[in-house]
Amino acid sequence: MSTTPSPVAPEDVRRVACIGAGVIGGGWVAHFLARGYDVTAWDPADDAEEKLRRLVDAAWPALEQIGLADGASKDRLTVAPTLAEAVADADFVQESAPEKLDLKRSLLAELTAATRPGVVVASSTSGYPMTDMHSEAADNGRLVVGHPFNPPYLIPLVEVVGGDKTDRAAVEWASRFYDIAGKSVITMDRELPGFIANRLQEALWREALHMVANGEATVKDIDDSITEGPGLRWAFMGPMLTFALAGGEGGMAHMLDHFGPSLKSPWTRLEAPELDRALRDAVVEGCDEAADGRTYADLVAERDQGVIDVLRATGRLGKDAT
Amino acid sequence: MSTTPSPVAPEDVRRVACIGAGVIGGGWVAHFLARGYDVTAWDPADDAEEKLRRLVDAAWPALEQIGLADGASKDRLTVAPTLAEAVADADFVQESAPEKLDLKRSLLAELTAATRPGVVVASSTSGYPMTDMHSEAADNGRLVVGHPFNPPYLIPLVEVVGGDKTDRAAVEWASRFYDIAGKSVITMDRELPGFIANRLQEALWREALHMVANGEATVKDIDDSITEGPGLRWAFMGPMLTFALAGGEGGMAHMLDHFGPSLKSPWTRLEAPELDRALRDAVVEGCDEAADGRTYADLVAERDQGVIDVLRATGRLGKDAT
Structure with missing residues (x-):
């Protein structure tokens, strides 16, 4: 039985419950407080409240710099003595327990039992597909993954995806809510181990570990x-559009048609996919859509200004000239 | 026979020759002009000079923002009618011809013949090991790779590595010269296809292509x-130190000991290396060196401020609050 959609519209959410108050859960608490929500937290650790309040205190100056929502206050945090009390009045629940599958599964079932019918419950899991976290005991239709990046109060990205028993409406509700709550949302149509950003990070990380292992x-x-190098561009222009610019005025089409063969070069230990017509066209069209009418010259100018701004922001201009 | 070291000390370089004046070669021209050098360029294309001067004009406002060296001027660019004239008086040569191995090999031989004895000649190649570009006809001892990122006048990174016939002194000379010329230098001890940054980029790029190919x-x-997401951090803190922070106060050691098993998760199509004691220790020690005495709290504060500064610099603060 599913009771989605939520009794509360995404724009009417007032009270958020954060279950688990470690680095990620505590980061979520700081984010939701800064965005003007009432936040109720629960964590089974003895010193959880003290640690959580310290984390929020440490994050607050950063959040003040970013700009607090009207009425936002650290005083709107309540640490509840039990999970049931933490979520009883919650309009939305963010679960950030340790990455243990059995723990997550039973906790999510407990959360759907303790919340009002239809309230969406999101898991911060960085790796488990929601399908693996579904259970007999849970009201699975309203369970979604809402995967943040550390620290959740500063890094905008959240990846939203459901499991095979999740209602599509719950995925849409969560995506809309996170957007209202100031996050940058990627809604995924299907489950993929590691979601999107972590797969990309993980490929880079593994290549890096191979290099260290081999003394390279x-x-x-x-x-x-x-x-x-590339990190200066990636703060504002992703790897796909960056590569499209490397193709000059010919863009991604030129890039793929010209450098396609170098995909087979041993430039990483990761095997390349077959660059067939369908993949080529999908990438070219995706880049055209991303460019959204901006010309090559427009994009180059944006990239250059972006790099300069990032260099300045990170204190790297004014290096000794000759 | 090798005639390295160069007749000119890195700090006494006055005239740089840029061979090949496309996007990369032209970007190098702009960089060296902005750093106050006399630059002589040569490119066999009919419209090369016109295109090059347009590229330099387009880059100049960015370079003025960054800050020009004393005496820097676009007027200090000379476009030579022949390769020999371009390099005859050069204290350093940067070759940025198209990525064709035979072309690079013969061009580099021609360049060592046309320059004064000992002058260091660097190739912008993005993929060929210098060993493959050595030839019978060249004075191989002074040939190095100096691999830039696009655009070379804005992205600081240059990767420097020699081939098996390159004198170590030439690699050291080039590294020192680039540093004086305002670049961020990574000097590699051994050749590795794709060098370092491109291997990391390529792993990420291939994983991305797989995802597009599979509709993921x-x-x-x-x-x-x-x-x-991660790109916001990578503009100022690399992936290794970023991962160390994800380990909390326990740092990279905790991260590897705790999450090591997840290396085997199918989070990317790239196989992970064996996380043995030697690799673990190398990564942990490298991160300790990178932290250079900064505590976990110091690094967290730096990361947070960096993210805020990058968000602000790229126009992403002030997003609607609740």
């Missing part, structure tokens, strides 16, 4: 190669 | 997942 690069080389 | 994510999803 040091940890410092790897970090410098990103922060002094 | 759109081009927009992939770009958003980076620019709204």
